[in-house]
Amino acid sequence: MVVVRNGALIFNEVPTGYPEPGKTTIFDDSRTIDLNNVPLNGSILVKVLMLSVDPYMRARMREPGAKTYAIPFTLGEPITGRSIGLVLRSEHEAFAPGDHITGPYSKFEEYTIPENPLLYNKIRREPGLEWPVYIGAAGMPGKSAYFAWKAYANAKKGETVFVTGGAGPVGTMVIQLAKSDGMKVIASAGSDEKVRECKDMGADVAFNYKTTSTEEMLEKEGPLNVYWDNVGGSVLDAALAATTPHARVISCGMIAEYNAPHEGTRLKNLWAIFGRSLHIHGFLVYDLSTPELEKEFYDVVPKKLASGEWKHREDITRGLENAGQAILDVQRGINFGKKVVVVSEE
């Protein structure tokens, strides 16, 4: 009998503003698990190694029934998110001890037994690429950028794209995809350090939106053939004003909206939608996923990342007990690179 702690991050309270660690979520360190004898009922026992902390999690912190796009977390239960784990025991033919797996709805606990193991996929590392990268540039954020860029950017050499959240895990990939397609890239971010990151990723122009007017910068460096929107709000309005006729807007998320959903945003440039014949495409990454695209992604992207041709950055939080703070940091934009909670090194 090997009884060990099985700490978990519990969804404790629906937040009204930013999610507060110790209030919105509570780390429960009183739970235990018997690794040798816990019944699996045909499933697998997984040691959780990496957990992803993402902006969209804020939308899941709500009362059941309130309308939004993401499945709500359950009060009193661990929150869930994308993970990488190590299979310790298996009663399922698809998995064997020693397999590494990734899945979208892992409980935030140190050891977990998935209800449906078929939501998980086995995953192998490219030599030279660490597991946290598979939560970031080689994982869901990388796929978000890659799939939607291929589907909707209609990129043409010499055109101009504006990317918000340019130093984030999606933004950095978009910058690199756009440069691969020969575009001029304008990127914005929320600190001078992040602005340098945008430039390191290849952005031709990068600016700190907290100290520089987005309107003025787009006036000077635009107009925009493509706008990749990670933030929504008034920045979307500024980008609409700066579009060319027939521009494409790719809507990946709106972090400016998540923590103040009842206020809304005043937009003055909606006329550009019809007046400039814009095409605005929203997406959720799993909607765009096809077996062919998944294969292409894993064939192309990890190699480019491992070789250094494409760059990536992770922002590591160690220990599940610190995940609540990591969630708040991501909502506030304090993270620098893809936020990954390293629950265990192996």
Next chain:
Amino acid sequence: MVVVRNGALIFNEVPTGYPEPGKTTIFDDSRTIDLNNVPLNGSILVKVLMLSVDPYMRARMREPGAKTYAIPFTLGEPITGRSIGLVLRSEHEAFAPGDHITGPYSKFEEYTIPENPLLYNKIRREPGLEWPVYIGAAGMPGKSAYFAWKAYANAKKGETVFVTGGAGPVGTMVIQLAKSDGMKVIASAGSDEKVRECKDMGADVAFNYKTTSTEEMLEKEGPLNVYWDNVGGSVLDAALAATTPHARVISCGMIAEYNAPHEGTRLKNLWAIFGRSLHIHGFLVYDLSTPELEKEFYDVVPKKLASGEWKHREDITRGLENAGQAILDVQRGINFGKKVVVVSEE
């Protein structure tokens, strides 16, 4: 020498709110023209029969240089718009006296000599269809509905569409196109008379947005697979909230925005763009025009209108001296059917 009056509607002043006849525009009845001797310089002399009054004209009533999608009117000159005219004299090989022609930028004057006759096309009437219909359902508004519906609605039998401005010249065509495709049609309009019109055009559900909550109606009758937006503003926000995943929004115009452009609109449901993977397409009708589509339109639509299979309605103002009032009525939504100024019967 046949000298006659050549009255014109002059753009006199940039309006701040609604365009006022006698202030924003002034009818100048002091101008004359010598029909036999006026020099044509290779062009044609046209007797103007019909002029179109459209919502988008408000966007043209501005200072040069202010940013928007439409070419501004010139202060002190006649405003311009789509027309049907009769050629009286011709020095251009493409036209002969007696031809009927239509063009997009006719001066609002009783007789006109186009700077570029090649912007005009010859036009023939379907037996049983009067000229004003060629300003409406068989003209630009009809093409707007037809071209964009074919391009972007991705209509599927049994799906639901919401059409605002349902009794207008574009809206009535959209209702009939959607019913042809087997969809459930929800339409809104601004008077009970217009609501009846929407139902006459085939709408399954129609309501007066001034007396009925759009949110509640869409909650009850939605969700929406397609939203055809003629108004923008808070109605767009309500429609976003009511969309299904992968819904299409076709943005044809935003009359709610035209007369108060600096206030903007507070939107609370922008999250639906990415959260429901929406596709929003704006358009200007001439962007979608191709020779094939133009031919298809004239092959299909006038016959359906002449036979009564599809319905149409025009709202006639007689005399160019009343065109300023017609413009205001359209901005206020007082017109019932396509507003046409009949300058002369022939």
